[in-house]
Amino acid sequence: MTPQLQQAIRLLQLSSLELTAEVQDALDSNMMLEVDEPGDSDTLPEVTAGSAEVEGDGDLYSFEKSDDGDAEARGTTEDIPAEMPIDSDWEEVYDSLGSGSASVKTVEASTSSADFESIQVAETSLRDHLDDQLNLMNLSTTDQAIALILIDSIDEYGYLNVEPESVLETLREVGFDEVETDEVEAVLKQINHLDPIGVGAKDLGHCLLLQLETYDDGTKWLSEAKEICLHYIDLMGSRNYRQVTRKLGITEDDLREVLNLIQSLNPRPGEVFNEKPPEYVVPDVYVRKIKGAWHVMLNADSLPQLRVNPYYASMIKRADNSPDNSSLKSHLQEAKWFIKSLQSRSDTLLRVATEIVERQQAFLDYGEEAMKPLVLHDISEALGMHESTISRVTTRKYLHTPRGIYELKYFFSSHVSTTLGGEASSTAIRAVIKKLISAESIKKPLSDSKIANLLSDQGIKVARRTVAKYREAMHIPPSNERKRLA
Numbered sequence: 001m002t003p004q005l006q007q008a009i010r011l012l013q014l015s016s017l018e019l020t021a022e023v024q025d026a027l028d029s030n031m032m033l034e035v036d037e038p039g040d041s042d043t044l045p046e047v048t049a050g051s052a053e054v055e056g057d058g059d060l061y062s063f064e065k066s067d068d069g070d071a072e073a074r075g076t077t078e079d080i081p082a083e084m085p086i087d088s089d090w091e092e093v094y095d096s097l098g099s100g101s102a103s104v105k106t107v108e109a110s111t112s113s114a115d116f117e118s119i120q121v122a123e124t125s126l127r128d129h130l131d132d133q134l135n136l137m138n139l140s141t142t143d144q145a146i147a148l149i150l151i152d153s154i155d156e157y158g159y160l161n162v163e164p165e166s167v168l169e170t171l172r173e174v175g176f177d178e179v180e181t182d183e184v185e186a187v188l189k190q191i192n193h194l195d196p197i198g199v200g201a202k203d204l205g206h207c208l209l210l211q212l213e214t215y216d217d218g219t220k221w222l223s224e225a226k227e228i229c230l231h232y233i234d235l236m237g238s239r240n241y242r243q244v245t246r247k248l249g250i251t252e253d254d255l256r257e258v259l260n261l262i263q264s265l266n267p268r269p270g271e272v273f274n275e276k277p278p279e280y281v282v283p284d285v286y287v288r289k290i291k292g293a294w295h296v297m298l299n300a301d302s303l304p305q306l307r308v309n310p311y312y313a314s315m316i317k318r319a320d321n322s323p324d325n326s327s328l329k330s331h332l333q334e335a336k337w338f339i340k341s342l343q344s345r346s347d348t349l350l351r352v353a354t355e356i357v358e359r360q361q362a363f364l365d366y367g368e369e370a371m372k373p374l375v376l377h378d379i380s381e382a383l384g385m386h387e388s389t390i391s392r393v394t395t396r397k398y399l400h401t402p403r404g405i406y407e408l409k410y411f412f413s414s415h416v417s418t419t420l421g422g423e424a425s426s427t428a429i430r431a432v433i434k435k436l437i438s439a440e441s442i443k444k445p446l447s448d449s450k451i452a453n454l455l456s457d458q459g460i461k462v463a464r465r466t467v468a469k470y471r472e473a474m475h476i477p478p479s480n481e482r483k484r485l486a
Helices: 003-012 016-029 068-077 107-112 126-135 141-152 164-173 181-192 204-212 222-237 241-248 252-263 310-314 323-359 361-366 376-383 387-394 426-438 448-457 464-473
Strands: 033-035 285-290 293-298 306-308 398-401 404-407 415-417 423-425
Touching (some): 003 323, 003 387, 016 033, 016 306, 016 323, 126 141, 141 164, 164 181, 204 222, 222 241, 222 252, 285 323, 310 323, 323 361, 323 376, 323 387, 323 398, 376 387, 415 426, 426 464
Parallel strands (some): 285 398
Antiparallel strands (some): 033 306, 285 293, 398 404, 415 423
């Protein structure tokens, strides 16, 4: 492959955020490239990477002035080859992009254009939070060593992963030979009451019980909730409500009140310190219904608008082989290839998205249950492209629809045969399964076999294990874990 083709393929698989970074690198390293700001009145025609079509004869640039400098620039461009030799590298033909940078940024400019929403403040970890509280406690040297070892053994959810005996072995290795188990237990109890309450618990029941101990004694159903956390947490996990009510001597209505109290607690006290900052998705393509027809358009805000700098291009001299003139030529050719690669990316993305929307109009009109089976080969055959190209252009590219934002990959799914001889999309089947489960009885949830039978009644031939696979893919628990009190 030529370097030009390699660059086009590489840009094709970049997400919008990665493409923005790539464009910025090109702007910083190539003097011929500049952002095409709205309202610019330079002599270049409007040839940008963001437009859906390229007007004129497809040439990258031309000059309208008739002075000698512009004439020289026009003549020089004819000497630049359209492509580099196959199996060659940039450095074998042209100098590195980094050697002739014309972009100089000042600290003030960088600061003024900073996106303050992207500035991330250093977050405090659970360990740091506990260490800060530990420093405020009046502990002996031995107790402090015990506390540090215990804190190091707490996982990301706030649970203790070691037994006291393991802590004793570690203490002896660092010179604390006379520490007893009861000392470790005493320090652990102090840690259990640090913020967040329940940290360092050995299991779920212990964690919930530590939180319940902070409640006022007059709290309704508090004693029953503590009893469940102490003795019957496993029965609650298996949804064996009848046995729990019998052991506690309460009714199902009473048990529901007890569960409301327990469910107000935090089963993972340390998880709040592991929350990741939100990741924002910028759609690459928009689809809108206008006058009864679906229209596809590229997101102009995510497409870089670039052009060749006319001033630097006019400095190129036709017959000059000096190093400076050669550098200008190489940067001009690299800029030309880069803009054409961006244009190719936009055109390919628009064509693929349009074809996907054309085939999945039923989904846009009626939702997931109307999704049609679609594979990469279907799109590649329709557009005359290779499947690998379709795969690249649909990865990490997002389509904004009235129903939400979806990755283009979402619209591809395998098919399942129906009793009528047709085909159903696996996405549509998952939607039907989700709908059936949402309408099930909370006292008697549907088993996977029952769901398979209901799908069969609708003409969809799906095995029980396939239902289980789809259900797990949607993060829906099995029927015994979906059981609830009425």
